Amino acid sequence: MSNTKHSTATTAVYGSEEMVRPAPTMTIPEDMTTPEIAYRMVKDETYAQTQPRLNLATFVTTYMDEYATKLMNEAIAMNYIDQTEYPRVAVMTSRCINILANLWNTPERGDSKTGALGIGSSEACMLGGVAAWLRWRKRRMAEGKPVNKPNLVMSAGMQVVWEKFCQLWQIELRQVPLTREKRTLCPKDAIAHCDENTICVVPIAGVTWTGLNDDIEALDKELDEYNKKTGYDIPIHVDAASGGFILPFIYPDKKWDFRLKWVISISTSGHKFGLVYPGLGWVIWRDKSYLPDEMSFSVNYLGAEVTQVGLNFSRPAAQVLGQYYNFIRLGREGYRRVQQNSMEIARYCHRRIGQMECFENYSQEVVNPLFVWHLNEEYTKRAMWTLYDLQALLQQSGWMVPAYSLPKDIDDIVVMRIVVRQGMSRDMADMLLRDIENGVAELNKLKYPTSSRQAFEKQEKQKGKIYTH
Ligand SMILES: Cc1ncc(COP(=O)(O)O)c(C=O)c1O
Numbered sequence: 001m002s003n004t005k006h007s008t009a010t011t012a013v014y015g016s017e018e019m020v021r022p023a024p025t026m027t028i029p030e031d032m033t034t035p036e037i038a039y040r041m042v043k044d045e046t047y048a049q050t051q052p053r054l055n056l057a058t059f060v061t062t063y064m065d066e067y068a069t070k071l072m073n074e075a076i077a078m079n080y081i082d083q084t085e086y087p088r089v090a091v092m093t094s095r096c097i098n099i100l101a102n103l104w105n106t107p108e109r110g111d112s113k114t115g116a117l118g119i120g121s122s123e124a125c126m127l128g129g130v131a132a133w134l135r136w137r138k139r140r141m142a143e144g145k146p147v148n149k150p151n152l153v154m155s156a157g158m159q160v161v162w163e164k165f166c167q168l169w170q171i172e173l174r175q176v177p178l179t180r181e182k183r184t185l186c187p188k189d190a191i192a193h194c195d196e197n198t199i200c201v202v203p204i205a206g207v208t209w210t211g212l213n214d215d216i217e218a219l220d221k222e223l224d225e226y227n228k229k230t231g232y233d234i235p236i237h238v239d240a241a242s243g244g245f246i247l248p249f250i251y252p253d254k255k256w257d258f259r260l261k262w263v264i265s266i267s268t269s270g271h272k273f274g275l276v277y278p279g280l281g282w283v284i285w286r287d288k289s290y291l292p293d294e295m296s297f298s299v300n301y302l303g304a305e306v307t308q309v310g311l312n313f314s315r316p317a318a319q320v321l322g323q324y325y326n327f328i329r330l331g332r333e334g335y336r337r338v339q340q341n342s343m344e345i346a347r348y349c350h351r352r353i354g355q356m357e358c359f360e361n362y363s364q365e366v367v368n369p370l371f372v373w374h375l376n377e378e379y380t381k382r383a384m385w386t387l388y389d390l391q392a393l394l395q396q397s398g399w400m401v402p403a404y405s406l407p408k409d410i411d412d413i414v415v416m417r418i419v420v421r422q423g424m425s426r427d428m429a430d431m432l433l434r435d436i437e438n439g440v441a442e443l444n445k446l447k448y449p450t451s452s453r454q455a456f457e458k459q460e461k462q463k464g465k466i467y468t469h
Contacts, residue, residue: 013040055400056418056432059208059242059272059370063423068325071318072277078317080117084303089317092324093117096270099327101284103248104257104266108287115284116309117270117320121241122161123311124267124281125202127295128237129165131265131285132200134292135235145196153193154202155185156407157209159241162202171199177409183363185214187222194226198234200264205243205256209406210362211370211417213243213256220260227262235264235290244268244282245275246368249336250343264290270323273339273369275330275422280319338422342369345429346420352433358383358440362415372415381467384446386453387416393439399432414456 011034013019018037023045033041052062064072083090094112101113108114118124129152137147151172154162158175166173174193176185190201201223203214216238227233238256240247245268247256257263263286270280285291291309298307330338346369353373354361360376375383387403394401401418405411420429443450449457449469457467 011037013037051398053423053428054398056420056424057400057402059269059419059421060278061271061275062421064275064277064322065329068276068322068329071325072322073318075318075321076316080315080317080320081306081308081313082302083306086317089320093320096320096323096327097282097284100244100268100282101258104244104284105259106284106286107258113284114286114288114291115282118267118281118283118310119279119312119315120271120281121159121239121267121269122164122281124269124283125159125161125237125239125241126165126168126311127283127309128265128267128285129162129171129200129202130169131290131292131295132235132237133169133171134294135290136197136199138292139233149197150199151195151197152199152202153190154239155190155204155207155214156409157184157204157207157212158202159204159208159239162239172197174198178407179409180413183210184212185219187215187219190219191222191226194223194232194234196230196232198232200235200237202237202239205238205240205247206368206370208241209404209417210372210415211242211366211368211419212363213247213367216256216263217254217260220262223262234262236260236262238263238266240266241269241281242272242368242370245273245335246339246343249332249339258286270319273342273421274323275326275335275338276319276322278319279316280323339369342420342422342424345369345424345426346371346418348426349418349420349429349433353436356437356440358444362413369421370417370419372417374413374415382469383443384449384453384469385443386450386456387414388452389443389450390416390436390439393442394432394435397435399435401432401436 013036016037018033023041078086078089080089097115098113101108101115106113116127118127133150136150140147151174152166153174156175156178163173176189176193185203201219203216203219205213220236223234244266247254257266265283265285267281267283268274270276270282271278295309296307298305347366350361350366350371353359358375358379359373362372362374375387391401391403401416403414403416406413406415460467
């Protein structure tokens with residue numbers, strides 16, 4: 001028994017004992033705390049964090065309108081998997097799958113398209129990858145060929161989920177290098193990495209590191225020739241974590257989806273440009289023949305036979321309501337306008353940053369509402385600071401604008417990235433640009449190199465490059 005005095009509902013929160021004791025970090029407290037105090041302790045713990053909408057590092061939705069928020073809050077206790085209790089959630093999920101499949105020009109006929117939901121793109125990518133692996137295995141086994149050396153081909157600009165997938169399923173990850181000349185996946189190079197053990201090639205629509213798009217149409221063409229020549233049938237899974245909700249609205253005529261012969265599955269994040277709060281991902285297959293039966297699992301103890309494709313079991317249902325709400329509320333035109341505005345603000349920031357004396361944009365084009373830039377040659381030689389210093393300065397005004405080095409082979413380029421999402425207005429963009437200009441002016445006054453600049457110079461010295469100030 002503990003001898004702790006109880007705080008009561010009449011104790012002022014900040015007059016309570018709990019507020020002068022360290023917060024629990026290792027063991028569960030012996031006794032209870034009033035809800036008001038517990039709420040404050042948890043809430044206060046989050047105070048020092050960045051304002052979500054000033055976080056330009058994330059792709060994930062940080063703004064939904066009041067009705068969407070109300071709908072999702074009201075569904076907070078709903079468990080997606082309890083389909084007998086919440087049968088309409090299962091119906092809405094199927095509707096979302098149908099809508100997405102049609103948005104991506106599925107050739108599948110009938111009222112029910114083939115897809116699944118996940119917690120995010122990570123789960124959706126894994127499901128697409130597992131299906132490709134199982135199809136490959138089945139075919140190889142039918143031919144009496146070994147199945148112990150599967151591989152997957154994609155560019156070095158991949159997101160970490162593919163490393164996880166390959167590691168967890170023991171698949172060889174063949175990375176096609178990116179270079180200064182080849183800034184997205186080179187289709188010919190991708191083919192050169194393929195062989196009979198390739199389970200799929202994964203191009204990216206909206207490369208995490210740069211915001212660029214792999215040329216999926218060109219890849220499909222190369223793969224078609226290669227498959228014809230070799231007799232293989234290596235498919236494409238498109239990782240459209242960002243692009244899945246940009247391409248259909250901004251570039252409806254661009255072929256990247258099921259209009260292409262070898263695109264067999266596509267994944268996206270409902271919680272990125274699908275405009276839903278986290279966590280929601282979707283994967284769609286070209287038709288049900290591409291979803292191996294082994295990926296469906298049934299249980300009978302939820303009040304009916306419930307069959308599901310997914311890595312999770314219980315998960316929140318609120319995001320499905322949010323996605324379906326967005327489809328009804330926005331429609332094609334609403335999505336187009338929101339994405340168009342994000343594109344316009346991203347292009348505006350890109351132009352203004354490109355005009356600043358010290359910067360150079362990594363690419364001339366902005367194809368998704370995000371872009372990266374770096375210090376120009378002159379500043380790389382003589383500045384006393386690096387983009388990591390600018391990141392830290394911007395953080396002081398609440399902005400999270402990440403600086404990082406690009407993937408291997410181009411990892412000597414340190415860039416900064418802005419992801420423009422719903423919730424970023426032109427006015428906010430102007431505030432950010434002013435803060436960047438002011439930050440640069442401050443940094444330019446430095447008489448001695450910052451520690452990150454010193455580290456950079458040390459690294460460059462090892463490569464034989466000497467900078468003098
Ligand atoms: C190209 C790409 N694939 C996959 C992912 C993983 O997405 P999620 O965070 O929805 O799991 C991301 C996340 O940024 C991404 O950019």
